[in-house]
Amino acid sequence: MAYIISDEAQDLLNDLKKFCDQEVVEQAKEFDKSGEFPKEIYDKAIEQGYTTLEVPEEYGGPGLSRVDVAALIEQMAWADAGFATTISASGLGTKPVLIAGNDDQKKHVCDLLLGGGFGAFALTEPGAGSDPGSGTTTAVKDGDSYVLNGRKCFITNGGVASFYCVTALTDKEAGAKGMSIFLVDRDTPGLSVGHEEDKMGIRLSNTTDVVLEDVRVPAENLLGKEGEGFKIAMKTLDQARAWMGVVSTGLAQRAMDEAIAYTKERKQFGKPVLKFQAMQFKIADMAIKIEASRQMNAYALNLMDMGKPHSREAAIAKCFASDAAMWCTTEAVQMFGGYGYSREYPVEKLMRDAKIFQIFEGTNEVQRIVTANNTIGRF
Amino acid sequence: MNILVCIKQVPDDSVEVSMGKDGKPEIDGITPVVNAFDTYALEMATRLKESLNDGSEITALCVGPESAKNSLKNCLAVGADHAYLVNDESIDDIDSIGIAEVLKNAVEKLAEEKGKFDLIFTGKEATDAALGQTGIYLAAKLGTAVITNIIDVKVEDGSIEAKHETEEGYRVIEAAMPAVLTVTKPEYDPRYPTIKNKMAARRKQIDEMNISELSALDEITAKIKKAAEYEPPKRSAGIKIKEESDEESALKAIQMMVEAKVL
Numbered sequence: 001m002a003y004i005i006s007d008e009a010q011d012l013l014n015d016l017k018k019f020c021d022q023e024v025v026e027q028a029k030e031f032d033k034s035g036e037f038p039k040e041i042y043d044k045a046i047e048q049g050y051t052t053l054e055v056p057e058e059y060g061g062p063g064l065s066r067v068d069v070a071a072l073i074e075q076m077a078w079a080d081a082g083f084a085t086t087i088s089a090s091g092l093g094t095k096p097v098l099i100a101g102n103d104d105q106k107k108h109v110c111d112l113l114l115g116g117g118f119g120a121f122a123l124t125e126p127g128a129g130s131d132p133g134s135g136t137t138t139a140v141k142d143g144d145s146y147v148l149n150g151r152k153c154f155i156t157n158g159g160v161a162s163f164y165c166v167t168a169l170t171d172k173e174a175g176a177k178g179m180s181i182f183l184v185d186r187d188t189p190g191l192s193v194g195h196e197e198d199k200m201g202i203r204l205s206n207t208t209d210v211v212l213e214d215v216r217v218p219a220e221n222l223l224g225k226e227g228e229g230f231k232i233a234m235k236t237l238d239q240a241r242a243w244m245g246v247v248s249t250g251l252a253q254r255a256m257d258e259a260i261a262y263t264k265e266r267k268q269f270g271k272p273v274l275k276f277q278a279m280q281f282k283i284a285d286m287a288i289k290i291e292a293s294r295q296m297n298a299y300a301l302n303l304m305d306m307g308k309p310h311s312r313e314a315a316i317a318k319c320f321a322s323d324a325a326m327w328c329t330t331e332a333v334q335m336f337g338g339y340g341y342s343r344e345y346p347v348e349k350l351m352r353d354a355k356i357f358q359i360f361e362g363t364n365e366v367q368r369i370v371t372a373n374n375t376i377g378r379f
Numbered sequence: 380m381n382i383l384v385c386i387k388q389v390p391d392d393s394v395e396v397s398m399g400k401d402g403k404p405e406i407d408g409i410t411p412v413v414n415a416f417d418t419y420a421l422e423m424a425t426r427l428k429e430s431l432n433d434g435s436e437i438t439a440l441c442v443g444p445e446s447a448k449n450s451l452k453n454c455l456a457v458g459a460d461h462a463y464l465v466n467d468e469s470i471d472d473i474d475s476i477g478i479a480e481v482l483k484n485a486v487e488k489l490a491e492e493k494g495k496f497d498l499i500f501t502g503k504e505a506t507d508a509a510l511g512q513t514g515i516y517l518a519a520k521l522g523t524a525v526i527t528n529i530i531d532v533k534v535e536d537g538s539i540e541a542k543h544e545t546e547e548g549y550r551v552i553e554a555a556m557p558a559v560l561t562v563t564k565p566e567y568d569p570r571y572p573t574i575k576n577k578m579a580a581r582r583k584q585i586d587e588m589n590i591s592e593l594s595a596l597d598e599i600t601a602k603i604k605k606a607a608e609y610e611p612p613k614r615s616a617g618i619k620i621k622e623e624s625d626e627e628s629a630l631k632a633i634q635m636m637v638e639a640k641v642l
Contacts, residue, residue, distance in 0.1 A: 008581060011449070012574060014410070019571050049574035062574050 002071065003298055009068035016072055019048060020079035028080035028204055032349055035203045037160060041083065046116040050076070054091040056098065059110035066301035070246045074294075077250025078257075081353040082204030084247045086118065089156035089205070092240040092361070093119025096165040096181050099239075100224035100232045105183055109163055117162025121240075122152040122210050123233055129154075130366050132167070133176030133230060137212060139168035146170070146182060146222065148215040151194065154360070158208030159193045162186050166212065167233055170226045179229035183221045190215035201352035240361050242300040242314040245321035248357045249293045252325040255332035255350045256286040262345075263335055273335075282335060286328045293321035312374035319367035322357035329354040380435035380534070381494055382424050385482055385501040385517070386417040386454060388447040392506040398610045406507075413450045416502025418457075420562040422569040424500045425458030427532060436460045438489065438496075442481050444468050448585045455580035456572035463489065465588045470596060477599035479516030484593040486521065496557060498539065503528050503561040511561075518559035525559040526552050532560060 005013070023044050031038040045051055053069045055061025064072075077084035090113065097109045109119060128135040137150025148168050152158075164184045171178030184191060194209030224232055260283060263274035273279050296317035303310040329351040333340035340347050358364045390396065390409035399405040413421075421439065428435045439459035441447045444466065451462035465485055467473060473481075486496060499521075504511035518525030530549060531542040539556060542549040544563050572580070590596075618635070622628040636642045 008578065011452075011581065012577060015572055015577065022568075044571075047573065048571055052574075062578055 003067050003074070003294060005068045005071045006065070009064055009071055012062075012064075012068075013071055013075060015048075016050065016075050019044075019050075020075060024076075024079040024083055028083065029346075029349075032080075032082075032203045035198060037206045038083075038204055041204070042086065042160075043116075045083075045087070051087050051090060051116070051118065052113050053087075054094065055110045055113055056106075059106060060114050061110070066305050067298050070243075070297055070301055073243065073246045074250035074253070077247040078254045080204050081247055081251045081350075081357075082202035084250060085202050085205040086157060086160075088240075088243045088247055089120065090118040090161075091243065092236065093121045093157065093161060093163070093165055095236040095239055096121065096223050096232050097183060099235050100181070100228065101183070104220075105223065109183070112162045115162075118157045118160050120155050120157040120161035120164045120210070121236065122155050122158070122164045122166040124152060124154045126151065126153050130363055132233060133179065135167060135169065135179070137166070137168040138172060139170050139180060139182060141170070141219070142216075144219050145216045146219060148182060148184070148190075148212045148217065150212050152210040152212070153195075154197065154207055155210045156205055156207055156360075158210045159196060159206045164191070164210060165223065165236075166210075167229050168212075170229075174227065176230040177227055179233070180226050181223040181229040181232050182217055183223060184212075184215060184217055188215055188217060200355060201349070202356055237362055238311045238314050239304060241318035241367070242297055242304070242310070244357055244361045245293060245297040245300070245314075245317035248318075248321040248325035248354070249290060249297060251350060251354055251357070252286065252290045252293065252321070252328040255325070255328040255347060255354075256283065256290060258346050258350070259283065259286070259332040259335045262339075266337075279335060282331050286331065289320075289324035289328060293317070293324050296320055312371055315362070315367040315370035315374070318357075318361065319364045319371065322354070322364060325354040325357055326351075380428070380431060380433070380497045382428065382435060382437045383486065383489070383496040383499045384417070384421045384424050384437060384439050384454070384459065385499065385513070386421065386439055386441045386450065387414045387502070387505045387507075387513075388412070388441060388443045388450040389414045389505050389507040398608070403608060411446055411450065413453055414502050414505045414507075416504055416506070416562060416564075418502075418569040419565055420500040420502050420560070421454055421458055422567070423529075423532060423560075423562055423565060424498070425570075426567075427498075427534065428458065431534065436493075438463065438493065440482065440485060440489070441465070442467050442473075442478050442485075442590070451585050452580045452583070453572060453577075455583050456576040457570050461493075461586075462583070463586045463588055465590050465593065467590050469590060470600065472601040473599055474601040474603050475510050475512035476516050477594075477601060478513050479520055480599050481590060481594050482513070482517050483520040485588055486517075488588065488593065498532075498534075498556060499523075499559045501559070501561055503563045514559055514561035521557070521559070523557045523559055524554040525561070526554060527561045528563045529560050530563060530565045 057063030094109050097105050123132050125135045139146040139148045166182050166184050169178045170180040190213045192211045194211045197207040263279050264272050266273050300310050300313035300317045332347040333351050336347050339345045388411045390406040391412045394409045396404045424437050437459045438461040439454040440463050442465045455462050501514040526541045528544045529541040530544050533540045540553050543552050620628045620631050622631050
């Protein structure tokens with residue numbers, strides 16, 4: 001039960017699979033060890049247009065449906081979850097502009113993406129994770145400009161982005177209602193890249209602090225209106241969450257494929273261990289979770305394409321798919337036995353890669369809060 | 380320059396093929412792709428076109444089933460400017476010499492419309508049957524020069540200079556145009572189709588030519604009959620020697636060969 005996609009997307013998927021098999025899968029192993037950002041892989045992906053899948057057609061993008069794009073992102077995640085995360089996080093960084101930006105702002109970021117750039121969403125701060133409203137970054141109006149000061153952390157693509165959508169308080173007293181979002185280009189004086197995280201997994205993606213010291217941006221870089229930042233950020237996350245479900249599903253699928261291939265070959269008690277029902281049931285449970293994840297992702301993405309509310313469905317998809325990815329990768333390690341724990345085999349990396357999907361873009365505890373609130377309603 | 384690239388659609392050669400109960404290879408579920416050697420031919424032609432940068436055009440031509448239109452669209456995404464299909468679904472069996480006859484007639488018909496082709500590229504062989512004959516037959520039928528197994532080509536003063544690969548290295552061969560070139564694996568890989576080119580290619584028209592209008596069917600029906608098909612014998616895994624040092628590995632290998640009375 002793969003995604004039901006257009007012939008056009010299927011054709012692109014065949015090309016992408018070949019690209020990933022030849023340019024990503026093997027190469028990812030070394031970059032996972034070194035933690036170095038694999039610029040050469042991304043340069044090739046940029047040349048192919050794989051970093052612009054979410055650019056709307058009117059701004060020069062391919063004009064695919066979200067489910068079409070999901071099938072492609074899943075294939076990238078199958079090859080390497082960090083690779084898919086970089087590309088998907090660039091989409092995350094673009095979403096505030098597509099949600100609340102004007103035509104000039106949209107054209108600006110889409111041109112940057114089409115020119116080979118990445119985007120980044122700078123919301124999280126050292127003291128503001130699951131509670132983004134408690135951020136302390138400020139934006140003070142000064143004539144025709146805003147001056148931003150603060151420190152953002154755990155910013156995916158922080159060190160490689162061409163532009164950032166930065167949340168900052170324009171009214172410190174108003175809390176979340178005083179938050180605004182600004183479009184900040186990489187080369188803006190005062191913006192610098194801080195500490196780079198040495199992560200447990202998704203090591204082909206770049207995660208850094210982004211430091212803002214008297215960063216002056218023109219007033220027209222404000223997205224929407226002053227005070228709309230929190231609302232725009234939440235809408236951004238509502239959309240982005242389903243994409244993390246998509247990446248998680250690719251990762252889980254890879255774990256299942258690796259587990260099947262290994263247990264067909266590995267013999268104990270005179271036969272391949274996959275002949276034992278204990279192994280077969282694990283595969284069945286993986287397949288059930290993967291297929292359920294995929295359909296949940298597709299449903300949330302279809303709602304987005306239709307312009308319908310999707311907060312609850314996106315939270316459910318992200319939560320379920322990332323829990324499924326963690327479970328499937330852990331079980332894949334189990335099915336490999338001692339070899340699963342060895343770095344010479346592929347599945348321990350998948351397990352390390354999976355963990356972050358239960359944490360970022362809203363922890364799964366937050367997803368459960370969103371799901372509960374949207375299910376129970378006010379009472 | 381007017382360039383033609385002849386391509387064949389084959390089952391994806393990265394998929395392992397097994398024999399069916401009817402004694403024929405089971406290829407129905409395997410994705411059809413452009414023959415790998417033909418992708419090298421198209422890449423070489425495209426690089427030549429780009430280096431000349433003089434408005435040269437590439438036409439891709441395929442004799443194959445309706446589904447080969449998809450393969451031709453892939454060619455349009457990686458360098459070909461035009462694409463033609465000669466649908467051969469009405470013919471039960473056709474061999475290399477028959478294909479070459481159809482290609483010759485198609486080349487002559489296309490020449491009426493587009494002018495004569497200066498160079499005709501094709502893969503040295505197809506990855507399905509691996510016969511390696513079509514390009515040579517085509518050159519013979521057209522009465523042109525043919526250089527086989529080439530890994531590079533240059534055009535200078537109206538003639539060509541190609542590197543023909545041999546087991547020891549390569550020979551540089553010059554020829555006048557028009558000429559047929561059969562291509563083997565060069566030092567580079569074919570480019571991937573970009574999303575933009577792929578989507579533009581999908582919207583382009585693939586023109587069809589009628590095989591029965593090009594050639595009399597009895598002339599091109601296979602003269603060679605396949606008696607049977609066999610699976611190649613499975614190769615054994617071999618012995619891996621991995622001693623502490625290279626010297627020790629070499630000594631171990633020699634010792635094993637002595638024991639096996641090979642040395």
